[in-house]
Amino acid sequence: DAKTTQPNSMESNEEEPVHLPCNHSTISGTDYIHWYRQLPSQGPEYVIHGLTSNVNNRMASLAIAEDRKSSTLILHRATLRDAAVYYCILGWNYGQNFVFGPGTRLSVLP
Amino acid sequence: EAGVTQFPSHSVIEKGQTVTLRCDPISGHDNLYWYRRVMGKEIKFLLHFVKESKQDESGMPNNRFLAERTGGTYSTLKVQPAELEDSGVYFCASSQGPGQYSGNTIYFGEGSWLTVV
Numbered sequence: 001d002a003k004t005t006q007p008n009s010m011e012s013n014e015e016e017p018v019h020l021p022c023n024h025s026t027i028s029g030t031d032y033i034h035w036y037r038q039l040p041s042q043g044p045e046y047v048i049h050g051l052t053s054n055v056n057n058r059m060a061s062l063a064i065a066e067d068r069k070s071s072t073l074i075l076h077r078a079t080l081r082d083a084a085v086y087y088c089i090l091g092w093n094y095g096q097n098f099v100f101g102p103g104t105r106l107s108v109l110p
Numbered sequence: 111e112a113g114v115t116q117f118p119s120h121s122v123i124e125k126g127q128t129v130t131l132r133c134d135p136i137s138g139h140d141n142l143y144w145y146r147r148v149m150g151k152e153i154k155f156l157l158h159f160v161k162e163s164k165q166d167e168s169g170m171p172n173n174r175f176l177a178e179r180t181g182g183t184y185s186t187l188k189v190q191p192a193e194l195e196d197s198g199v200y201f202c203a204s205s206q207g208p209g210q211y212s213g214n215t216i217y218f219g220e221g222s223w224l225t226v227v
Binding site: 036041042043044045046049097098099100101102 | 114143145152153154155158166169201203215216217218219220221
């Protein structure tokens, strides 16, 4: 199973950009890179996903390295509501499950 | 549009009793997944339904756990008999397409919190 590596925790100030890194050196050519986040006492929530090109949506941006061995989730202006655990997950085969690691716990300071 | 709904949200039962968790996926989603997080551990996959069929049940911990999906709609996860180590939060999720391979989004419910005492 392809694995991802993320920092255990990060801190940001409110209204500043946040860059959450993820390393996935064993990614296969068909793996999508998914980001989910989990707010306290809630289920995981979809943030963004991509394959090769950078992606933008209303929540965040995903920057994918050219060799695809790493990616960065970018929150352009962190809010207190963005405090959560962020998971970087790879999809590698049809129908297989998500493998959650410990993720990155993001704290946002007012 | 309603999201993935789970019932009950919280349950406290005694060791040896039975608990049944229910999940209603997003309407039209053929794929339904169960995950759980037990105390101090990471979220782990339990099983995956495609419509009413079990596609992958490799994550089911033992035969005390039984999952069903009647008519390809809602799903139930029964734990019988419950043990202390079963305490945790059980998440249900659903998706429209094949899942990860095509990059389709998986939507999670808020979870059913189970405490076995």
